[in-house]
Amino acid sequence: MLNQLGDYYRMAMDGQSVLTKFLDIEEIKEVKSLQRDGLKVYFEGGYQDAERLRAIIQYQDYPIPDISDYKIKIYHATYNLNYQKISHRNVLGSIMSLGIERNTFGDIYLYDNNIYLFVSEEIAKYLISNMPNINNQPLIFTEVEKIQTIPILDEKIVQINVASFRLDSIVAKGTNVSRNKAVEMIESGQVAINHLVISSITHKCAINDIISIRKFGRIRIIENVKTTKKDRLVIKIGVKH
Numbered sequence: 001m002l003n004q005l006g007d008y009y010r011m012a013m014d015g016q017s018v019l020t021k022f023l024d025i026e027e028i029k030e031v032k033s034l035q036r037d038g039l040k041v042y043f044e045g046g047y048q049d050a051e052r053l054r055a056i057i058q059y060q061d062y063p064i065p066d067i068s069d070y071k072i073k074i075y076h077a078t079y080n081l082n083y084q085k086i087s088h089r090n091v092l093g094s095i096m097s098l099g100i101e102r103n104t105f106g107d108i109y110l111y112d113n114n115i116y117l118f119v120s121e122e123i124a125k126y127l128i129s130n131m132p133n134i135n136n137q138p139l140i141f142t143e144v145e146k147i148q149t150i151p152i153l154d155e156k157i158v159q160i161n162v163a164s165f166r167l168d169s170i171v172a173k174g175t176n177v178s179r180n181k182a183v184e185m186i187e188s189g190q191v192a193i194n195h196l197v198i199s200s201i202t203h204k205c206a207i208n209d210i211i212s213i214r215k216f217g218r219i220r221i222i223e224n225v226k227t228t229k230k231d232r233l234v235i236k237i238g239v240k241h
Contacts, residue, residue, distance in 0.1 A: 005030060008057050012039050017058040019071065021103040021120065024052060025194045025208065031055045044070040045106050046118035047147050051194075051210060052106040054120070071121035072106065075128055075141040081113045086135045087214070089197070091115060094134045100127060109147065115139070116147055155238040159225060162233050167191065168201040171211065174219040174237055190214040217241040 004020075011018045012034070023031060028043065035041045040060035043053040044067060054072060056065045079086055091108045095117075105127065106118035115134075119127055128141050160173035171191060172182035185191055186201050192212045193205065205211065211219040220238035227233055 005034065009034050009039075012057040012059070013037065015059070017056055017062065017065070017069070019069070020055045020057070021101075022052045022054055022106045022118075023103070025210065028053055028055070029208070031057070044072065046070075046072045046074055047107075047109070047116075050107050050118065052118070054106070073119045073121055073124040074144050074146065075117045075119060075124070076144045076147075077115045077139040077141045078113050079115065079134070079137050079139055083137060084135050086110070086115065086137065090135045091117075094132050095127065097132060098127065098130055115141075116144075117141065155220070155240050157222070157236065157238050159234055159236050161228070162235060164233065165205045165235075166201065167193070167198060167203040167205055167211070170205055170219065170221070170235070170237070171213065174211070174239055175213060175216050185213060 008018050008020065008031070020031065022045075032041055034057055038059055038061075039057055040062075042056045042058075042065050044056075044065075045051065045053040054070045056069060058065075088108050088110060091110070095105065095108075096102070100123060104120045104123045106120075107116075109116040109118070117127075131139070131141060133139070160170070162169040162173055168179060168182045168186060171177075171186060172179045175182065177185075183201050187199055189197050189199060190213060191198055193203070193209050205221055207221055207224065209221045211221070213219070217240045220240075221235065222238055223236040225234040225236050
């Protein structure tokens with residue numbers, strides 16, 4: 001990523017409007033560092049709460065990019081819930097089986113029996129034309145302008161008291177379940193950090209991590225507020241059900 005950052009910076013300083021591929025959370029942080037020397041960085045992922053984003057880097061006095069400048073195509077399909085439930089992992093695995101690089105498509109958004117794909121314009125036709133069955137279900141994806149019916153996921157900001165940044169501690173407190181239940185969820189593959197499934201209960205989380213928990217929602221780690229007299233941590237998190 002460091003070499004790419006240098007290329008992005010040089011191209012933008014030469015007067016180009018630079019469009020990146022889809023970035024994960026860590027890459028977004030790095031690209032934000034280019035917002036200097038008269039440059040401005042803009043992000044878009046196709047919908048309001050998108051986690052994987054494309055960035056446009058350009059001089060700050062250039063017009064603000066239009067949504068179409070990010071070249072993101074949105075595709076939608078529905079499936080039969082009575083046959084077999086489709087998970088994020090099922091969709092991701094099917095796409096990756098085509099040999100497509102992860103940075104060429106963004107979020108995979110699922111709710112009820114709806115699947116939305118956010119895809120870079122460059123590979124959209126190939127992906128949709130070659131999409132394999134997902135969980136043994138043949139699906140028909142059609143292009144749409146936006147997510148039509150998005151459930152409201154209001155983030156609630158709370159503070160939790162934990163012994164450490166260990167994943168099992170934060171999952172237990174953030175979901176208000178026992179430590180044993182949190183361990184069970186993690187070890188059974190129900191917990192991901194920044195889109196990567198983590199099965200180690202001792203994994204150390206970090207500020208700005210987004211923890212996705214199947215059938216629960218998300219936990220966003222915002223701030224390490226303080227350390228108590230008993231050496232416990234008070235951490236501010238955002239919770240979405």
